[in-house]
Amino acid sequence: MQVAVVGAGVIGLSTALCITETCPSCSVTVLSDQFSPNTTSDVAAGMLIPHIYPDTPIHRQKQWFQETFTYLFAISNSAEASEAGIHLVSGPPKEELPFWSDIVLGFRPMSEAELQKFPQHRFGQAFTTLKCDCPPYLLWLEKRLKATGTQMYTRKVADLWELHREYDIVVNCTGMGAHQLVGDKQLFPVRGQVLKVHAPWVTQFIRDGDGLTYIYPGIHRVTLGGTREKGNWSLSPDAGTTRDIFDRCCSLEPSLQGAQDIEVKVGLRPSRQSVRVQREVLSQGGLKLPVVHNYGHGAGGFSVHRGTAKEAAVLVEECISALQASSSRAKL
């Protein structure tokens, strides 16, 4: 079976990897107009802190997060950790008890001493979670895929039907690209601007209020954020926003005044009321093309990527069974 995965962000690469694991006899090809470091996934902080999808049942979101956490936790405890850019970070989130409090490590109320750092707050909670550094994590996924024999080509797919001669099944992991490609009007961009800085002395993460201002230390760089601008398609950095983010982060962590090598990045979160992980059979003029969708991860793609990739791989297996059943019927 020839399977094409369209998209090479964290969702496309992890979905392709899960397909090679669940279906070793499939020949998987990744087609994408952009690869790391040019995807939205490269802009992200890559923190495992779930974002809530209002129209996806919580138990499903929790399972996706659990699977992703377990997968990355194993990598963080292996010799691959540094190359894959996966590490544990601790810090205070200051929130109500979230649904994922029993999946992250050591979720607890902050102590008096910890609270002294946040004079404007009387209450807070601390926990330890995982963080994926990007690009390293995307490059690690690409390397794993190449080791399985997966081909990767730079190609913009204007219409899924152009793949039908070469591939039996198409997997759609195009993120915001699905807006044009499938014409999904439920998908909208939420623009995010961040700064990536050199400040190796910052080792604890901080997020304030509703999570709009955050400081997320990675292995190499610290991500400072952020913004959430619904419906804005602009990929150009805004200088006023850069100053505002820097000021907000310095008021939480004054030592950031000494940060160096400031790089500004913008990404469009592919947002939807629910993630679309779904099978569909497209038909046109008597032809049929099985498609598995896996897009619309919004502000939380890293947090659930492995869980949705596994689910998409199961849907690919279902497509294969359906194709095999119909070809054996045709032979009768």
Ligand SMILES: Cc1cc2nc3c(=O)[nH]c(=O)nc-3n(C[C@H](O)[C@H](O)[C@H](O)COP(=O)(O)OP(=O)(O)OC[C@H]3O[C@@H](n4cnc5c(N)ncnc54)[C@H](O)[C@@H]3O)c2cc1C
């Ligand atoms: C500022 C910011 C911070 C974030 N921080 C976090 C965080 O801390 N934790 C977290 O969990 N999430 C975070 N996110 C969200 C996360 O980045 C996204 O949910 C995730 O990257 C979505 O991945 P994706 O693979 O679906 O999309 P993308 O990374 O955008 O990948 C889509 C791929 O599809 C390709 N493509 C699109 N259309 C076509 C086409 N027609 N033909 C061929 N190829 C096509 C693109 O080239 C690209 O390779 C953040 C996002 C932003 C913007």
Ligand SMILES: *[C@@H]1O[C@H](CO)[C@@H](O)[C@H](O)[C@H]1NC(C)=O
């Ligand atoms: C990323 O984009 C830059 C600028 O357009 C381009 O030069 C580079 O080749 C791209 N990288 C990849 C891996 O596609």
Ligand SMILES: *[C@@H]1O[C@H](CO)[C@@H](O)[C@H](O)[C@H]1NC(C)=O
């Ligand atoms: C992906 O799905 C979206 C939404 O249905 C669609 O617009 C787009 O054409 C699809 N892309 C591919 C490559 O299938």
Ligand SMILES: *[C@@H]1O[C@H](CO)[C@@H](O)[C@H](O)[C@H]1NC(C)=O
């Ligand atoms: C989009 O965001 C940019 C940068 O913040 C801003 O300059 C622009 O006015 C915004 N556009 C819209 C339509 O809101």
